[in-house]
Amino acid sequence: MTKKLKILLIEDDMIEIMKLNRTISTLKLDHTIIEANNGEDALQLLEQKDNLPDIILLDLNMPKINGIEFLSILKKDDVLKYIPTIILTTSNNQKDLLECYKIGVAGYVLKPLKYEEYVSKIEKLLSYWSINELIVV
């Protein structure tokens, strides 16, 4: 049975948000998307402990708190650190990749140029996580 996921998308690019939303609706998936335009907003959302997301999709290049800083804060939190966080980014910088896995991420997905490829990647990603057992706080 596939789970219905509550996904927190942390992304400052409006079109990227549209892409994910459109992808989910195109694929007719029954997941909920919570949007946060930056790390600060996301942290605010995550304060509501009774409404925590199942997974987080995180962009690295963001204003204010960037992705890696946000990740560090997340992993220091006794509760939030259990939420699988998948990086969704343009950067194939080895340094970033290493840093992210060091802090602790559940995945690192590069945003492709072509929209069709993007759809394909997201489909696989979400189908993977919807069959995973997740910690419910």
Next chain:
Amino acid sequence: MSQEQVQILQRALKREKAARKAAESILEEKSRELYFTSQRLEQLLDEKSSQLQGVFENIVDAYVVMDLQGNFIKFNEAATKLFGYDISREKVNVVKLIYKEDYPYAIASFTQLQTKGYFKNYEARVYTKSKEVKWVHINASVIFDKDKNPVAAQGIVRDITDQKESEEKLIASENRLASLIVNLDSGIVLEDENRNIVLTNNKFCELFNIEAKPSDLIGMDCKAASEKNKVLFKNPESFLQRIRAIDAAKKVVIGDDLEMVDGKILERNYIPIIIGGSNKGYLWTFKDVTLNRTYRKSLEVQKQKYYNIIANMHLGLIEVDTKGKILMVNQSFSEMSGYSMQELSGKLSKEVFPIDKKSSEIIKDENIKRNKGEANSYEIQIKNKNGEEKYWLVSAAPNINIEGVQTGSIGVTLDITDFKNLELQKEKLLSKLEKSNDELQEYAHIVSHDLKSPLRSIHALVSWLKEDNQGKLDDVSIQNIGLIETTLEKMEQLITDVLNYSSVGAETSLKTEVDLNSLVNELVSILYIPEHIQIKSLHALPNINGDRTKLQQLFQNLISNAVKFIDKEQGSIIIDVEDLKSHYKFSIQDNGIGIEKKYHDKIFKIFHSLKKSKDSSGIGLSIVKKIVNLHEGEIWLDSKPNIGTTFYFTLKK
């Protein structure tokens, strides 16, 4: 005759009778006296002759008497003992006693005895009965009878063997002494009280260039000689004055230096010889000390030389005792520190030079090491007299005296403030450079991200347009949308290449042993190679110490370039390698379109694609060059338009 006459005659007779009687009694008296006297004389004579007899018999020296033929007729006890013969039992002739070599002398002496009647001080050797040789001294005389005819000879013989021996010993030791003096390494002149030479030696003659034997100088007047010889000395007048002064004072003078014209330096001693309070002469000794003096002089010169070096070298020199008290500094140290020797002398170095905590820790540690006898060098930061901060390089060694006890330390200091500042500046620059390099790297990533994001968005938006207007768009619009997508792809590739270019060399490359043979084979199988193109390797490629990913990038770029530009029906790509000393030289040859000479340099520069095409960003060869450089190699090419191109490059083994 008258009575009277008779009476007179009678009285005269009577007187005559009385007188005769008186005379007779006197005579009697006298003759008695005479008798007694003669008696006494005889007695005396006997006494004397027996006395004399006793003297001869009993004298310590031997007394001998012989007849005119030389046969001994009398030996006293000493003679018997001396010669060992008992002449009462055997006949002994004097000839038997004469020592062979002394025979002529003996005969001469005998002739003298015969003619003159005596000989004196005969000294010769004789044989005793036991054939022992003895030295004897003989005085002899002839004995005459009452008619003055010679009847015998007598002699007193003294045994002088012992005396002779000690005399010989004395002579021998005198000879030894004389030859010692003659051959002494010091010149010697012994003068009598009138300053005439009694004795001198070879060395003296040699020192003063006198061409005569030492014995020839005996008796010469030294006073006159010194006046004459003054020209031999550098300062003749003061030489004479000094001699006169010494002569007048008559006191011992030791160690006067005389400089001679020929460069010799003599040391002169003067000793008056005084025996029993009276002056018996003077002893002068001269010694050639030229060498000693020159040694001392050259030692002085050396000392002065090192002193000058120490004083003038640009290194500071400081000597401290075991407690750190300053004993000595050189001029350079004074200049470096700003303090004069007077200001520093006796002060504790740590009090004069206030230093930071780190430097004082260093000094403490190093002093402990040095007290164990280790020499060391270290850097410290100090403040000079003007309060300026200076960096000094100190090299110090324990100062150990002849007994092996450490008496302190000697330090050489070098002001390295300028170096240090440069070093600090360099460090700063380096870290700045590193930072800016990092920033640049980051920047490239961010830029590429920021450039790619809009492309992605455009792509998504175009896709949606297509999706949302399916069936509403004409063929031309759909074709145009396709062109937009292609352009976007090309744009993205460009951005990727730029990022790659900036990454080469920026990322810390990991060098490992890379098998180029398998690397190239792998590449050939992965790359798209059209059917009409053949790739050949002439020789097996070597293993190289390098960055695998980058080497792959290098070969991939060159091979795909070759593939890309082949315009012939039968394409050929030939890969070869040549072993140079420290490098390998690779070549990749194609039979493509070729490159005009004027472009040979340009093509390695970024964005210089000669043939604008969909899959050529003009970055490939600049990346190749960068990779070759990273492997300490060079790249160049040979090409003829329309015939083909060969790229050569070297890689360090």
